[in-house]
Every structure is written in C-alpha cells, then in structure tokens.
Amino acid sequence: MSAAAAPMQGEFHLSDGDYETIARMAHAHAGIMLGTGKRQLVYSRLAKQVRRRGMADFADYVALLRNDADARREAIFALTTNHTKFFREDHHFTHFAEHVRPDLLARSERGTPVRLWSAACSSGEEPYTLAMTLLGEDRAGGGRIAQRDIAILATDLAPHVIATAKAGRYPADMARDIPDRFRRTWVKPVGDEIAMAPELQRVIAYKHLNLLESWPMRGRFDVIFCRNVMIYFDEPTKARLLERFAGLIPAGGYMYIGHSERLIGPAATMFDSVGHTIYRRRG
Ligand SMILES: C[S@@+](CC[C@H](N)C(=O)[O-])C[C@H]1O[C@@H](n2cnc3c(N)ncnc32)[C@H](O)[C@@H]1O
Incomplete structure (x- = not known):
C-alpha cells in the first residue's frame, strides 16, 4: 500500500480525499507542494487545529476549510516549515x-x-x-x-x-x-x-x-x-x-x-x- 493510500492512524482520521484537498489548498495558496511523504507532517501540524475546534475528525475540519478563508489561511500558516538560524549557510x-x-x-x-x-x-x-x-x-x-x-x-x-x-x-x-x-x-x-x-x-x-x-x-x-x-x-x-x-x-x-x-x-x-x-x- 502506498503512503498516499495508507489510512492515517492517530487521534483523528485523515482520509486520502481530505489529505489531497489539504495538499491542493497549500499548493494553490502558497505554492507549497505536499507529496505523499508529507502526510505525517500534515497530520501533526493540523491535528492541533482539529482538536482546538473540538472537531471529531479531519472531515469536519476540511469542510470548514472549504468555506472559511480565515481558517484556510491559518491552516496554511501552520503548514509552513520555518526552520532557520543565525548565520545559516555562513x-x-x-x-x-x-x-x-x-x-x-x-x-x-x-x-x-x-x-x-x-x-x-x-x-x-x-x-x-x-x-x-x-x-x-x-x-x-x-x-x-x-x-x-x-x-x-x-x-x-x-x-x-x-x-x-x-x-x-x-x-x-x-x-x-x-x-x-x-x-x-x-x-x-x-x-x-x-x-x-x-x-x-x-x-x-x-x-x-x-x-x-x-x-x-x-x-x-x-x-x-x-x-x-x-x-x-x-x-x-x-x-x-x-x-x-x-x-x-x-x-x-x-x-x-x-x-x-x-x-x-x-x-x-x-x-x-x-x-x-x-x-x-x-x-
Ligand atoms: C525554511 S524557512 C527559510 C528561512 C530562511 N530564508 C532561511 O534560509 O533560513 C521557509 C520560509 O518560507 C515561508 N514561505 C513558505 N511559502 C511562502 C510563500 N508562498 N510566500 C512567502 N513565504 C513563504 C515559510 O513561512 C517559512 O518561514
């Protein structure tokens, strides 16, 4: 079974379809490519948002993202990788x-x-x-x-x-x-x-x-x-x-x-x- 097809284990269920919707959104709004290898990362960065909103699983959260531009922006900010340091590549x-x-x-x-x-x-x-x-x-x-x-x-x-x-x-x-x-x-x-x-x-x-x-x-x-x-x-x-x-x-x-x-x-x-x-x- 490919990483994309593997059902996400954890506190919340993340279906293939919901993962693809999130990946499409990140690409459309920020240019960020989320391949199949990023599934665990997406889960861990967005599970906090699902929990904070008291939702039962990712299906509810993705439904919200489709209709709420602020929630969508917040999700995209949470998906950015911000690693940096002083004098990086000195x-x-x-x-x-x-x-x-x-x-x-x-x-x-x-x-x-x-x-x-x-x-x-x-x-x-x-x-x-x-x-x-x-x-x-x-x-x-x-x-x-x-x-x-x-x-x-x-x-x-x-x-x-x-x-x-x-x-x-x-x-x-x-x-x-x-x-x-x-x-x-x-x-x-x-x-x-x-x-x-x-x-x-x-x-x-x-x-x-x-x-x-x-x-x-x-x-x-x-x-x-x-x-x-x-x-x-x-x-x-x-x-x-x-x-x-x-x-x-x-x-x-x-x-x-x-x-x-x-x-x-x-x-x-x-x-x-x-x-x-x-x-x-x-x-
Ligand atoms: C890994 S950090 C790089 C920081 C610094 N330039 C460095 O090399 O250490 C990548 C940054 O790009 C930002 N970023 C991602 N997509 C972006 C976009 N479409 N427009 C502007 N910034 C974006 C992220 O928020 C993140 O802070």
Missing part, C-alpha cells in the same frame, strides 16, 4: 562582507539608497544576520551606518514568524550560532533570552508577503536573499519567482539562494554564478 555572509558590503557602504555614504530583501525570512534570523554583517563589528560605526538610507525588507507568508522577528527576542542558546565578534556588539542577554540591538531593528522593515501574490514594492533591490523556500515549490513556480526577482535586481546586484536550490527558467541566463548559490545580475 559562506553567503562571508561573500557579502567581502564582495558586496564595501560597495554598498561607499554608495550609502554618498547618499545613494541601499535596499536589500530577505524574502521568506521566517522568524528573522536571516535579516538580523544580514544587518549585523552590513553594520559591522563596531557598535559606534555600525550605529552611524544605520542612520543612512539603508533598508532591509524582510517578508514572510506566516504572521507568527513575522511577530517573532519583529520582537527580536530569541532563546539564549541560539546565540551560539552568532560569531563572538558580532554577538558582543549586537546581542544583549536578557534573562534566558537574547535581544537584538535597536540599530539592527532600525534598518529592518518586516512585512507579511506571499511570494506568489502581487508585490507592493516599487523600487529595486541591490541584493535579494531567497533561501530555502523554493525547495517547497514546483518547477514552474520557482522559474516564475526567480524571473520576478531578476526583474527587481539592477545589473551588478546579487541574488543568494539556498544550498539545494538552483537558478532555472529565464533567470538562469540573467545572472553569472559568482560563488556557491550566489549570483550576480548581468548588465
């Missing part, structure tokens, strides 16, 4: 510090706006890492840089992770991923948590955004990080998304993607590879 930040930051700082010093985008930022570790790398290791110097016209847009589909990102508070043990030289400067221990410095918060703007929908941003981005979200999308969705990113990056700008992702579709001919999963927009 070769990206080494590259950024060595090859991108000097030019961005020179330009911002001349008064040219600098715009970066952490697309699918989850709970904020990625944009905070980018902000620390951009502001540097020295608090006074970083504070002066933060006064310039520099903005990191940080967006995600799921409001619960955006709320964590905005708060800028994390369990203390997550500081272990932050190199000492940055931790000393930008991270303050507060009880059993750490708090991110206000200068970092100042340069980051958090917004809710579904990458599949229209984007309200008008300007272009010198750098876009979109890492570890395209893995959940099908190939046509990835290709369309990458082409949209390419349209927002001027010649010479940079795109960073996740370790198991690659450029596909029209975007593949619009960038030069300049490092592992690092691309520079052609002129």
